[in-house]
Amino acid sequence: MSWVPRSLLILAAPLLASVPVGAAAADSAATPIMTVSAIDSIGIPVTDMERAQTFYTTVLGFSKVAEHEIAGDAYEHLYGVFGMRLRIVRLRLGAEAIELMQFMTPRGRTLPVDSRSNDRWFQHVAIIVSDMDRAYARLRESGVEFASNEPQRLPDWNPNAGGIRAFYFHDPDGNILEILQFPPGKGAARWQQRGGPLFLGIDHTAIVVASTEASLAYYRDQLGLQVAGRSENWGTEQEHLNGVFGAHLRITTLRAAQGPGVELLEYRAPRDGRPIPADTRATDRWYWQVNLRALAPDSRLGAAINERTAIDSAGLVTLPDASLGFRSGVVQRDPDGHAALLEFGP
Numbered sequence: 001m002s003w004v005p006r007s008l009l010i011l012a013a014p015l016l017a018s019v020p021v022g023a024a025a026a027d028s029a030a031t032p033i034m035t036v037s038a039i040d041s042i043g044i045p046v047t048d049m050e051r052a053q054t055f056y057t058t059v060l061g062f063s064k065v066a067e068h069e070i071a072g073d074a075y076e077h078l079y080g081v082f083g084m085r086l087r088i089v090r091l092r093l094g095a096e097a098i099e100l101m102q103f104m105t106p107r108g109r110t111l112p113v114d115s116r117s118n119d120r121w122f123q124h125v126a127i128i129v130s131d132m133d134r135a136y137a138r139l140r141e142s143g144v145e146f147a148s149n150e151p152q153r154l155p156d157w158n159p160n161a162g163g164i165r166a167f168y169f170h171d172p173d174g175n176i177l178e179i180l181q182f183p184p185g186k187g188a189a190r191w192q193q194r195g196g197p198l199f200l201g202i203d204h205t206a207i208v209v210a211s212t213e214a215s216l217a218y219y220r221d222q223l224g225l226q227v228a229g230r231s232e233n234w235g236t237e238q239e240h241l242n243g244v245f246g247a248h249l250r251i252t253t254l255r256a257a258q259g260p261g262v263e264l265l266e267y268r269a270p271r272d273g274r275p276i277p278a279d280t281r282a283t284d285r286w287y288w289q290v291n292l293r294a295l296a297p298d299s300r301l302g303a304a305i306n307e308r309t310a311i312d313s314a315g316l317v318t319l320p321d322a323s324l325g326f327r328s329g330v331v332q333r334d335p336d337g338h339a340a341l342l343e344f345g346p
Contacts, residue, residue, distance in 0.1 A: 035224040036292045039259030040325075040343060041090065041097040042125050042205045043289030046173045049087055049102045055172050056100070059142045060127060061199040062091035069104075074319050078329055079282040080312040081106065088324070094190075094201025096260050098125065099291065108283030111174050117147070117242040118273035120336050121286040122208040124168070124176045125260070128191045128200045132165045132181040135198055139179070145170040151179075152241040160231035166241055173285070178206075204253065204261035205290060207338050208273060212252050212266045214335040219262060223292065223340075225254040228261060234269075246270050262290060276337035282312065289339045293326070312339070322346035 046052040056062040071085040079086070085104040090097055115122070129135040136151050147168035156162040163183030168176055180203065182191045193200060209215045219225045234248035242249075248269040255261040267273055280287060312331040319327055327345030334340060 035295045036256045036342075037258065037295060038293040039256050039262065040291040040293045041099050042202070042260070043088075043099045043101050043291060043339075043341070044125070044171075044175055045108075045285050045287055046100045046102050046171075046175075047285070048172070049089060049100060051172050052100050052102075053089055053091070055142075056091050056098075059138065059144075060093070060177075061197065062093045062098070065090040065092050065097065068323060070324070072320065074317055077314040078317040078319070079331060080314070081282055084283070093127065093199060094197075096202035098202070099289075101289070103283045106283055108281060108285055108287070111285040115286075116244055116273070117168070117176070118208060118244050118247070118267045118270065120208045120210060120273055121276045121280075122176070122265075122273075123205060123288040123338065124178050125205050126166075126178040126180045126203045126263075128187070128203050129179045129181050130193050130196060130198055130200055132167070132179065135179050135181075136167060138198065139167075139169055145174075147176050147243055148241050149243075150240075152237040154233065154237050155235060158231070158233060158235075160229070161233055168241060168243065175288075202260045204263045205288075206263040206265050207334075207336070208265045208267065209334075209336050210266070210275070211335070212250055212264050215264045216252070216254075218334045219254050219264075223294075225256055225262065227252060228255040229253040232268075244270065256292070278337075280337060282331070282339070287339060289331070289341050291341045291343060294342050294344055316344075 053064065057064065067090070068088045069085065070088065075086065076082055076084055081103075083106060087102045087104055089100045091100065132151050147170055151165050151167040154161040154164045154166070164180065164186060166178055166180045168178050171177055184192065187203065191200060191203065216227070220227060230253070231251045232249065233251060238249065239245055239247045246269050247267065250266040250268055252264040253261045254264070276286070312333065313329070316328055316330050319329070322345060325346065326343035329341055329343045332340050332342065
């Protein structure tokens with residue numbers, strides 16, 4: 001496979017959740033192309049659905065909500081994949097959801113074995129825990145593969161992230177996940193539960209980006225997400241969390257009215273992270289997907305597709321039914337090639 005920069009048609013988050021910022025003019029889109037009402041779920045690629053379901057439900061406390069198997073002309077045009085058959089299992093943890101995605105046909109390419117957290121195909125979800133020590137022990141007992149060497153506590157000199165404890169690990173398919181515990185006074189109030197469930201929900205999905213400004217032009221100015229926090233993290237704790245020597249990150253959190261946030265992770269150092277391959281398809285094992293619920297499309301959406309955003313879909317695709325929870329959709333790519341499924345309807 002050729003790992004070359006993605007030539008996007010500019011036509012059409014680990015760490016960490018940071019403290020809220022004020023509603024400054026620069027943090028709000030005046031006239032977004034559309035309004036995303038919710039970040040519905042995060043699509044995660046898997047190769048063995050039974051194995052993945054067992055891991056997420058028995059180890060991490062997710063519960064199964066629904067299962068679908070989709071194929072046919074409409075879905076081929078939605079994902080830009082001919083002859084596809086896709087199995088989707090929706091799992092919930094607290095108020096948030098993920099969707100495990102297994103392409104039964106065609107099979108895509110495998111995740112590069114030398115992937116690092118600063119490569120721009122990196123994406124994870126941050127699962128909030130009520131007790132880091134107990135959660136870490138659960139993961140060790142389950143035999144997970146580590147991505148961090150151990151849980152890290154971010155230093156107090158960093159006012160936005162100080163006191164947060166976090167740990168990266170792999171699911172059975174090699175996807176990186178994070179467990180995270182907020183100290184008192186940081187994060188949403190519901191993340192301060194103690195003595196209840198061990199795994200509470202999903203705070204955000206994090207993606208590596210080349211330029212925060214370019215990503216804000218898409219997620220904030222086109223989709224209408226709002227900037228909710230900022231942080232700049234570096235030091236030995238951050239290096240050992242990410243597994244990247246010399247890691248220095250600029251972090252920007254965006255949110256819709258509902259659902260987990262999207263964190264933009266811009267590596268100020270090192271700058272050697274590799275771009276998402278230009279020929280990435282939905283079947284490839286590094287393909288994750290943010291599922292966004294949006295208000296009814298209008299002519300401005302069509303203009304955005306045609307003028308500013310590279311897309312996978314053959315335009316806005318109407319589905320044969322609303323079994324997936326929406327009636328029409330389009331898969332777009334952000335400036336770095338991360339996928340976003342815009343869902344309209346039912």
